[in-house]
Amino acid sequence: MTAEGPKRAVILAAGVGSRLRPLTDMRPKPLVEVNGTSILHNALGALEAVGVEEVTLVVGYRKDAIQYACGRRFNMVAIKYVESLAYDHTGSAYSLWLARDALLSGDCFVLEGDVFFEEDALRHLLHNAATDVAAIAPFDASMEGSAVVLTDCGLISEFRMRQTGANLTSNGPRLFKTMNLLRLSASTLKATIVPALDEIIGSGVTQAYTEQLLSYLVEFRGLQLAPARCDHVRWYEIDTPEDLQVAEQLFRGIQGRGLPRER
Template sequence: MKYDNNRPPMAVILAAGIGSRLSPLTDKSAKCLLSVGGSVILERMIRNCLSCGMSQFVLVLGHRAEEIKQFVDKTFRGIRVTYVINDRYRDTNTGYSLMLASSVVGNAEFIKFDADVVFDTKILRGLVDSALPNVLCIDRNIALADEEVKVIADEQLRVSEIGKSVDPETALGESIGIEKISAVTGPLLFAELKEMMESPAHAQDYYEAAYARLVDKGLPFHALDITGLKWTEIDTVEDFAAANAKFGSPVMTVSRGQQRAMDEADANAQRRK
């Protein structure tokens, strides 16, 4: 696999938001510190990254930043983590938060995570191992509406449009909030975000708006079809209940060899049925 011998990408986790739609669960807790299936959401994400060989982390924080820092420092002693603070988290959005990570990321390849996404490690392994430079994880099996970030792609899964305003009828599926950005594209993405954020009118833009601008300029973005694998985004109390139903056990850090053995055991069990 691609990253068995090469340096894996950096993890950039956006965790600055308030999570007001999850009230009262978030009245006294950061959203990413809620527990799903016996593990804290952020812990699941970081352990999944460690399972895929990723060891460098950038966390963009805002709301309850100190609480999140204390949790990570206590739970993951010795990992390489840099904290970036979005002091404007109340009046900005994910585009501004991602822009703030630019000075730490530099020219490194990275995978960007929304901190409220809970996902199966197999999704991340597929993304890390993809030979393509800029990749969005897409689920086709989603009822698309105004809220979802929708993607249009051709037969080779090259993206031509991305955003909430994309016509659901022509969309391939939903972008789940996990993307790989190449070392070449990263500086171009950050420059696009910086230009956008110079105008107060763009303060509330999502980072996908910058992806869309790069796509319009001809930069290649591709979709990785993760349909059928487990994931969920947690925005509401109903989402939180659904996540606990879907992910029923605590997360473990699992090596590639261990994952391969578990997959083989599952396949053998299916054949015996």
């Protein structure tokens, strides 16, 4: 991993966002705005701030809206598009597989298109000395979704899907919420991630999520994935209208990113 960090990123932005309806009836979830700034423009601005020069967007649902909003360039960031024709019945691992050419181009950030976050989250990924890193935060009672458990030496040892506050127990291992922000090395992408994607998608398992892929690789293929603790970084995964309300409160007063683009 170079000291200056990846120059490329992949953002998975193909899904329907059905849980966010009616806000996603006429626009894709990545263009839903938090206090006037879309989830996608916030991510692009943060990636630019840490030196990313090229972003591949995997689009599907209402792809034309995303292409219009972002064009071919966001400030100094070149934008490429990969289209999923099966966005309504496939998981995020399928979208990641569609972007495999970008993944094979070198070190890479991988982001889900429904996370609104401060750019410090990416800086935590960069400042971690490990080769492959996932952003995490303490799992609290208000959260739901995928979580991880850490080993005594600080690596991610296990992914747990569909967790809620009810899974937090005093006698169980401490849980951390996955933020769906990753920094992956060129060597791991080439030797481990892309071959596993080829294997999974080739076997017809097209509805798997990226977290399930990582869980499989950590538990059975020896992937060493380090956590970047983002305990004091503002971020929120937006799946429902209620999530959006929480995010707007959390990011109240944030300076909105503009909409610079070259069509």
